[in-house]
Amino acid sequence: MADTNYDVIVLGSGPGGYVAAIRCAQLGLKTAIVERELLGGICLNWGCIPTKALLRSAEILHYAQHAKDYGLKIAGAIEADLEAVVKRSRGVANQLNQGVTHLMKKNKIAVHMGEGTLTGPTSLTVKGEKGEEKLTAKHVIVATGARARDLPFAPADGERVWTYRHAMTPKEMPTKLLVIGSGAIGIEFASFYNDMGVDVTVVEMLDRVVPVEDADVSAFLEKSLTKQGMTIMTGAGVEDLKVTAKGVKAKIKDSKGKVNETEFSHCITAIGIVPNTENVGLDKLVEMDRGFIQIDDYGRTKSKGLWAIGDCTPGPWLAHKASHEGVTTAEAIAKELGNKEVHPHPLDRANIPGCTYCHPQIASVGLTEAKAKEAGHDVKAGTFPFIGNGKAIALGEAEGFVKTVFDAKTGELLGAHMVGAEVTEMIQGFVVGKTLETTEAELMQTVFPHPTISESMHESVLASYGRALHI
Structure with a gap:
């Protein structure tokens, strides 16, 4: 019979759960993961990743339709083959699902496929391909995620x-x-x-x-x-x-x-979303607010040994927030189990970036100008348009801007907001800056490579202080 007693069991294998499991395993803990559907959860299989594959197809179609803007001629009609676009997207998701399966094997994480239900803070049953299994652990991490909220008067039917x-x-x-x-x-x-x-x-x-x-x-x-x-x-x-x-x-x-x-x-x-916290056996074990599990800064619930991360806990409901929480919780558990080498840090919500992959893209971190003023900051804010950026013009992507918000007294970077081509890849520069508690002085002294769209980040900082060079 398979071993059913672990140091840590993770319930749910999305970007929070599988990352938590990997970090637990790296720290020498005997780890298992319970998943009812697909390894990688919604994000890899039905969310972040396959949607980006779809959006990439749409982007290529858009460029093909505007080929003449780049001095190119494409003979014949350009059409979208919906079936092929969806097939490509599913292939990308499948590849990543297999990648997570490989990571579980590589890190010697036991995978129990089936529906997991807690029977106590550190025990659960799994109903799945092997019938019913009873599992116990020193610690359990709930990472059950969330699902789409239905309209009360028109629930989704998959048809219309x-x-x-x-x-x-x-x-x-x-x-x-x-x-x-x-x-x-x-x-x-x-x-x-x-x-x-x-x-x-x-x-x-x-x-x-x-x-x-x-x-x-x-x-x-x-x-x-x-x-x-x-x-x-x-x-x-x-x-x-x-x-x-x-x-x-x-x-x-x-x-x-x-x-x-x-x-x-x-x-x-x-x-919006609804947390997957019903029918998991959580009722008497955790505090909930509108279905979301209440946790401390390290993921602890009110029951000793029971932790929670990701979309089943308070927001922002983002994959990268869930992964970060997974690492923090894994390290906090290792510390409780006697590991003196780990030093978990709680998540700073002010430094979580948000990205939206519409066309044009959006990316942001920290406070908006309005929220910064509401919070009592004396604000310096500046905007630099892509039309003043050589690389953006060369790419034919001159639509967009970068805006930065600073505290006028201390020079602290409070927020950064971008819209335009590839901004989802650029925001991380400001996230690193915020994490390092940067001020405008360091950002102004940073040499940005030319020609890149990222130079507009530098210029927006300069613009906040009335020093922009190219507008």
Whole structure:
């Protein structure tokens, strides 16, 4: 019989769970992981990664359609083959799923496939391919993630009303698409389908798209998406949604309070997430707030030996936040088990970057200008447009800007906000800067390579202090 007693059991194998398991194993702990569906969780199989593959196909299509802007001629019609685009995306996800399987073997982590239910803080049963197994451990990490929230009056059916999972493997191309919610998921799918030639309408309850971003970024993105042919409705709500044989009929209340009924072929709901914390045996073991498990800075719950990380705990609900928490929790557990070499650090939420892979891309870290002022900072903020950057112009990507926000008294970098080509790859420069507690002085003294779009980061810092060179 297989061994069923471990130092650590991780429930859930997403980017939080599998990373926690690897770090536990690296620290010499006997580790197991329990997964009911696919190793790598939502992120690798149904989220971050396959969506980026889809968006890449849409981006290539966009470039091909604008080949003449680059002095190129492409003979014949350029068409999207939806089946082939989806197949490529699934292939990418499959490759990464196999990669995680390999990492589990390499790190000698026992994998129990099946539905895990806690029977106490440090014990659980797994119902799966081997029947029912009883597992025990010194510590258990809950990393059960979250799922898409349904509209109460129109639950997703996979036919006409989709969540991100359906939108990733569509049976047919929508003709007229309604996207409800303009957070990262909603806006990425709106961008993908718009680039694929679909007539897209986005409805956002709040007064601007991507509402967590800086107001300047929201305004720029809305203008850009509208120019690309999308219909953007902010301060609006879907009051009713009826599925018909041909699509959906939506009653949409606009910002002026007027209600119109419009027909669409399909609808994507992207109105937030619900934590997967029901039916796991957590009820008496942890404190919860709206279903999210309450933890301390290291992932401890109120039950000794029981920890939680990732999307089933308070936000931001991002894969990289979950992975970071996984490492912190693994190290905190190792320390409790007597390892004197580890020194876990709690997560600093002010230094977690956010990236949205619409077209143009968005990336940010830290406080928006409005939030910095709300927090009582005397602010210096500056913006540098891509039109002043040589590399952006050479790439034909002169749309966008970088904005930085500093504390006027101390020079502390409070936040950075970008919109435009490849900004998701550039934000990390500011994240490193914030983690090192940089001020404007170090950033000004940093030599940025030429010609790169990253020079606009340098210029935005200079602009915050009235010293920009190229505008």
